[in-house]
Amino acid sequence: MKKDTELKIGLFGIGLDTYWSQFKGLKENLEGYQAEVKSKLESFGSNVVDLGLIDEPEAAKAAGDQFRKESVDVLFLFITTYALSSTVLPVVQRAGVPVIVLNLQPVAQLDYEKFNNLGDRGTMTGVWLEHCQACSAPEIACVFNRAKIDYHQVTGHLQDEEAWTEIQDWVDAARVKKEMQNNRMGILGHYYCGMLDVYSDMTQQAAVFGTHFELLEMCELHTLREAVTDEEIKSEVQRFESEFDVSPECEQAEIKRAAQTSVALKKLVTNHDLGSMAYYYEGESGSDYENIVTSVIAGNTLLTGHDVPVAGECEIKNAHAMKIMDILGVGGSFSELYLTDFKDDVVYLGHDGPAHFAISEGTVGLVPLPVYHGKPGKGLSIQMTVQHGPVTLLSVVQRGDGTLLLLMAEAESVDGPILQIGNTNSRYKFSIGSKKFLNDWVQAGPAHHCAIGIGHIASKIEKLGSLLGIETLKIC
Secondary structure (H helix, E strand, O other): OOOOOOEEEEEEEEOOHHHHHHOOOHHHHHHHHHHHHHHHHHHOOEEEEEEEEEOOHHHHHHHHHHHHHHOOOEEEEEEOOOOOHHHOHHHHHHHOOOEEEEEEEOOOOOOHHHHHOOOOHHHHHHHHHOOOHHHHHHHHHHHHHHOOOOEEEEEEEOOOHHHHHHHHHHHHHHHHHHHHHHOEEEEEEOOOOOOHHHOOOHHHHHHHHOOEEEEEOHHHHHHHHHOOOHHHHHHHHHHHHHHOEEOOOOOHHHHHHHHHHHHHHHHHHHHOOOOEEEEEOOOOOOOHHHHHHOOOHHHHHHHHHOOOOEEOOOOHHHHHHHHHHHHOOOEEEEEEEEEEEOOOOEEEEEEOOOOOHHHEOOOOEEEEEOOOOOOOOOEEEEEEOEOOEEEEEEEEEEOOOOOEEEEEEEEEEEOOOOOOOOOEEEEEEOOOOHHHHHHHHHHOOOOOEEEEEEOOOHHHHHHHHHHHOOEEEEOO
8 A cells, every 4th residue: 555645544532431430540451452553553654643532522522623623534433441422423523534433352352260360340340341342332333323424343352453454444445535535637638439438427526536637738748748858758768668678679769759758748747746647639640649649658658657547548437446546556557358268267358558567467568559459540559467366456437327336356367378469468367257257347337448456455445435435346
């Protein structure tokens, strides 16, 4: 997970002030457990605003106001012992951000023999109260349900790695949500004419993700490209040679043409502070604009591999999917269904670029293409395969009623023959088999593009959907 975006977490524990005078040392022990939770959350790369134990309603109101003042992005409510729900509701209502309830005991199992030999029932009760986190969980849930507050719960104990993995997924999802809200996506050119599935409602996309859309002009890119110096082209060619395996088949004129465009693309991104981009253009045959769009794949691949994912064919929804995966640090390569090998039971996915070269299996080839299928001109393209091992496919789906869906599938990128056609393409094996995957995936109604990232990360994406308030669907 990339930690470029500072996530601010609000943390508060809950308790009952009546207990403190009744059970010596109880409050101090609970505060010690809360310190463990804070330390662990900080280890996930977050800034934690810890307001300590909230143990009565007036303190709850003040805490909620403080969290709002601190502009926390998400709340973690640590149940330390039984507490009244009146000390919880005001905090969450006033903070106004998503809340994760941590139902975490100090240990997995009480030492019953030691506990029963404590002798004094008052002492025994105090120790029990350190371990009765579950007692408050239904009360809190009941009140949240009646107050129509969305919440999520993690149950376990402080040494429970499974619980901490789930908590980290929530932290990562919250960071993705925040970075998407701060993202500026450039829209260069227009949709591929007639490709109706990629058309999308930018207002709806902005409403869900919080992304700003910056509509870019081809003439600006042209002006930037014309101003590129010979020295800049030379430096970019050296960068190509450093980051790509440049095929000897590539003509020097084509390499320089792509390098000049690559420099201009970087300047365009810098000028508008872009974190992602969707593009497509054709231009009149022989025009300067055609010259630009037939030389963008190398530069857009470099941008994609360096945290500015670029989706071709102006697939805005897929640029979002790629950005989500890039923030999570797992890639997000631009892909579409290629073909099915029914004998090996694998599905090929790929595209002619841009690709996310940071997740390539081996080196990334820069090769010439005599024709861009379905598009004008010819030029350089990318030949690569996604790393072998677990992968996740993600599609941002716009449905008939205008709402968005995050569609996911977990698979394996496997070894085997790939298509040497100057495209990214990989072989993917699905646990439910290729036929069922294709039927289920297509029936969910995505556009024909998707983003592919390494690792099985559906759990994080499902939590992101919860934080965004949109549905998710995992088909395998």
